[in-house]
Amino acid sequence: EAQVTQNPRYLITVTGKKLTVTCSQNMNHEYMSWYRQDPGLGLRQIYYSMNVEVTDKGDVPEGYKVSRKEKRNFPLILESPSPNQTSLYFCASSWFGTGNNEQFFGPGTRLTVL
Amino acid sequence: GENVEQHPSTLSVQEGDSAVIKCTYSDSASNYFPWYKQELGKRPQLIIDIRSNVGEKKDQRIAVTLNKTAKHFSLHITETQPEDSAVYFCAASGRNTGFQKLVFGTGTRLLVSP
Numbered sequence: 406e407a408q409v410t411q412n413p414r415y416l417i418t419v420t421g422k423k424l425t426v427t428c429s430q431n432m433n434h435e436y437m438s439w440y441r442q443d444p445g446l447g448l449r450q451i452y453y454s455m456n457v458e459v460t461d462k463g464d465v466p467e468g469y470k471v472s473r474k475e476k477r478n479f480p481l482i483l484e485s486p487s488p489n490q491t492s493l494y495f496c497a498s499s500w501f502g503t504g505n506n507e508q509f510f511g512p513g514t515r516l517t518v519l
Numbered sequence: 520g521e522n523v524e525q526h527p528s529t530l531s532v533q534e535g536d537s538a539v540i541k542c543t544y545s546d547s548a549s550n551y552f553p554w555y556k557q558e559l560g561k562r563p564q565l566i567i568d569i570r571s572n573v574g575e576k577k578d579q580r581i582a583v584t585l586n587k588t589a590k591h592f593s594l595h596i597t598e599t600q601p602e603d604s605a606v607y608f609c610a611a612s613g614r615n616t617g618f619q620k621l622v623f624g625t626g627t628r629l630l631v632s633p
Contacts, residue, residue: 447623508565
């Protein structure tokens with residue numbers, strides 16, 4: 406089954422404790438992206454990657470890191486989480502270029518930073 | 520960079536009525552405009568998209584129109600049903616990122632009452 410998976414789905418942590426949210430897709434998509442969703446603000450892009458070892462900042466990258474060592478995986482790293490990073494996080498993947506550009510979203514990770 | 524504004528933020532209709540959601544964008548270079556639907560507690564899913572070389576696109580009860588001159592695009596849902604109740608997001612993207620660097624609007628919560 407074609408899918409995007411994220412782990413964990415729910416996480417409660419404390420300020421300053423490093424964490425990683427994993428994202429994996431099995432559709433051989435070149436493009437992967439991380440978004441955060443906050444009430445009234447919609448979906449805002451954190452980082453994106455157009456292929457292995459190619460990453461770039463989105464609109465709200467501060468406080469986050471990513472890596473793309475393999476095509477299927479795109480982990481999101483919070484080195485020192487703060488309460489303002491409490492949010493719902495979505496990973497997404499898609500083909501790159503013209504044609505079918507549908508972004509497939511993962512199930513989401515709800516993060517609470519105390 | 521691109522900025523997308525979406526209106527209204529909430530929309531209540533009776534079953535069978537039509538619903539219209541409007542978005543404006545700022546970057547005249549944007550040329551890909553998808554719409555995503557997010558049901559309560561679920562991930563966003565693409566419902567329809569349009570490219571700048573097309574003025575209108577239909578898929579059963581939903582349609583999207585694009586006015587490049589005015590830089591706005593709209594989602595039209597006819598004969599609404601309770602299962603259309605969800606949050607709808609518009610987005611815009613440009614060719615320079617393979618149509619993938621999406622900037623989303625803030626969302627419209629549509630409630631269809633039986």
